[in-house]
Amino acid sequence: MSVSSREERILGIIETARAKRPRFKDTAITMAHGAGGKATQTLIEGLFAPAFGMTDLDDAGAAGDVLVTTDSFVVKPLRFPGGSIGELAVNGTVNDLAVAGARPLAITLAMILEEGLSSDVLRAEVEAIATAARAAEVEIVTGDTKVVERGHADGMYLATTGVGVPDPRAQLTRLRPGDRILLSGSIGEHGTAIMLARGEFELEADVASDTKSLWPTVDALLDAAGPHLRAMRDATRGGVASVLNELARASQVAMVVDERSVPVDPVVAGAAEILGIDPMYVANEGKLVAFVAPEQADQALAAMRAIDPRAAEIGEVRTDPPAMVLVETAFGGRRVMDQLVGDPLPRIC
């Protein structure tokens, strides 16, 4: 391709993106705006990005020589099988850095506490934060504490910001047709654990959150695939489906996912069926999706499997239809796996 035709193509992509910028027209905020699906995207692309002059809508932004990422945590309940809000706050932020190809270095911690919060609950979260930070090898360098009156803030809300150093092995880029889609393990555990912990359903099942630092997985992927690693995303709010849709749109490519190859724990699958939710839309807090050029996909998958034997190749990037994700079902059919609309699982992280 000549330079000028390449430039034309890039301009074409920018035009398409401009034309497709959603407009934020809602009159009030709804739970759906926090769900990580279509409403969140409209809020970000239609209101925040133009106002703040953001050209890059990734979770991580460059500030001088470092990458920074920020997240707030409003999960309910504060503790659940497999983790707690404090552990989530550390790992969530560390993972946003990791999938941006940056080695996590430090985090900051802002706490909004509710008047009347038991000191024992606070102490337990402080301990969980400290333990998770040590495990993820990040230093907590500064913090802030605010207190709001009883009845607000559900005990506590946390906001963490991560600072990381871009890893020279990471040369992340746009997706290309033919890229393989890899998943680092089984899906849906975090969201299912939270739903069950709320006790709103007459359902008991032994499901624990998968919250953990993804840096070791990223580190292994960078070693195995280096410049052939195109992109990574941690599949949190909105699950794997949302991550795939976001990237299909951003790169104007199609994706085809083989449903049978997606690892789902039978207990999670059972709970999701009863709750009427597709596990592909359920939040994870320790799983990533990686896009790897075909020539290095097997090595990348082997590296992921050395960390989690349930890692799997789940699909492929195609050319058409652009910006769409298709699923090949277990029955041989095909359907569109669309963006999440509404919020089936609020306050999940």
Place this chain on the structure above:
Amino acid sequence: MSVSSREERILGIIETARAKRPRFKDTAITMAHGAGGKATQTLIEGLFAPAFGMTDLDDAGAAGDVLVTTDSFVVKPLRFPGGSIGELAVNGTVNDLAVAGARPLAITLAMILEEGLSSDVLRAEVEAIATAARAAEVEIVTGDTKVVERGHADGMYLATTGVGVPDPRAQLTRLRPGDRILLSGSIGEHGTAIMLARGEFELEADVASDTKSLWPTVDALLDAAGPHLRAMRDATRGGVASVLNELARASQVAMVVDERSVPVDPVVAGAAEILGIDPMYVANEGKLVAFVAPEQADQALAAMRAIDPRAAEIGEVRTDPPAMVLVETAFGGRRVMDQLVGDPLPRIC
């Protein structure tokens, strides 16, 4: 002083600090833990710092080559004369970097929104954030949005993290006896404006928040005093009194403040008297206290006055009694200006 006696002295200071580390013994969180006074300090020094292995309790922490600082904002009401929560979130974080001697470069923005929040209110804050960021010359590099159910979060809470580059002119150090205490302008405006805006008092007065970026003031101070500038603090929650107490403790020095030299707007003084609050404890959002070696104090003050003609020298660092702040009153007496106990002005920022 010989090296060994200097070392002994430093060890002595560390011992003192250790011996004086407060223990966090409260059974539940109260509004006072968020007020920036004695209870906040006990929470930080007694619980957070030991758990997180923090040796430096400044508002800014080093992460690689940059300084980072974080803050959350829960001010009520969201808009008030002179500013709004969005403007405060940008300036507050920029100012924490500035007084640490770092040029503000970028900020991150985490928003916790209440279900049902009017889009017009959100739009206005997004605009306020964008405008304040442009004025402070910082880029908003990344963000996050969560939504919580109606009745929580008072419309919105914000958490901002700032990334700054240490300015080579800044060689901040411990305070020494003889250092002059400079104040960048009149005090108490932000806290008073918020209290009046709440309408809880039968009192109307024309007071606007002083929220603004302090980097221009810091820049001028660094030019004028360079290595003679010992320390700076922005006098937010807990006001000038809290900042002086914190530094007197940290450096184990005494401070004497001449009450008559502290600039207070007559309207603020009048409102504070009716509310029964000393303006020295009232929050500012655009004022700093600077400590400058005596030989460069006049130049530093002149530089501050070129930005705000009400800047003033308000006192001096002394040796005894260590860790105490004394006020010389307008009537020639002396009293202790102690740490804030309780929270006379909750949800001020």
